[in-house]
Amino acid sequence: MKFGIVIFPSKSMQDKANSFRKRYDPHYALIPPHITLKSPFDATEEKAKEIAQELDKVSDKLKPFTLKIGKVSSFAPVNNVIYFKVEKTPELEALNEKLHTGYFAQEREYTFVPHITLGQDMSDGEHADVLGQLRMIEFHHEQTVDRLHLLYQLEDGSWTVYETFQLGKDC
Amino acid sequence: MKFGIVIFPSKSMQDKANSFRKRYDPHYALIPPHITLKSPFDATEEKAKEIAQELDKVSDKLKPFTLKIGKVSSFAPVNNVIYFKVEKTPELEALNEKLHTGYFAQEREYTFVPHITLGQDMSDGEHADVLGQLRMIEFHHEQTVDRLHLLYQLEDGSWTVYETFQLGKDC
Structure with missing residues (x-):
């Protein structure tokens, strides 16, 4: 089965993102608004506890x-994906790095560009229209992140949380 | 905002439930298949950490x-809700009781009938049809539960996990 590791931003941030995802993101119903820290990876259901233990050590x-978070941007022309840009701080970069080395070694398909997806699977025309509109939005959001979530994917493509991990228990 | 406390059963059980929910449950996209331990209750976002601490003590x-889990049943005629019946074991009852007393005191609208909803908001005719079909299913599922989840509801009605709680850390 597929596992993934994400940050869920605060409720207000999720509500804001969903107001766009509802219209522009076909994955809207599959997962709440999130920042992906590690792309979906394969592991057996029995491995979940081990993954959780390792994630505990990291967190x-x-x-x-x-x-x-602020500013709407796009991955076009590589992908017609519109997103809220998340500032790539040293902390976020370090966290992403730890989730791609050692126990969590995984080849990267793309460079890490932290983001919250607002729309995807769009035609070029729709993408240009929507991006033009959303780029006008004045938006800035700042919050503390104190937890990560390990998720697994169901048959229908939706995601369920396996466990949460609080940051800094050893700090 | 609204908080709720649930158990997510194993992936295979969720997949099974979703195969019915997809067709019969309008809440299908709002939350993965679950057993509600405590009905939605109001609290401020700032209270989340306190609720989590208290839930830690309980778990x-x-x-x-x-x-x-086995046998399909219904809450009709009170509600046209079709569900997988979950055996009301002493452990489940004790857990539910702890989530309705002390810090978690809450008036109960209904007696605790542990279940996984498969269909709801049905007309009487549809309800009778679907229940007639699903009652024929031979199904039995047994698994260990080792964690609870505290969720909060977004503006659009969907639920995000705030934190997971493992059972028995002090045992």
């Missing part, structure tokens, strides 16, 4: 940090 | 237990 040693 | 002292 215990990293302090809660500030998340800065 | 630390209760051991993992066996969940037995």
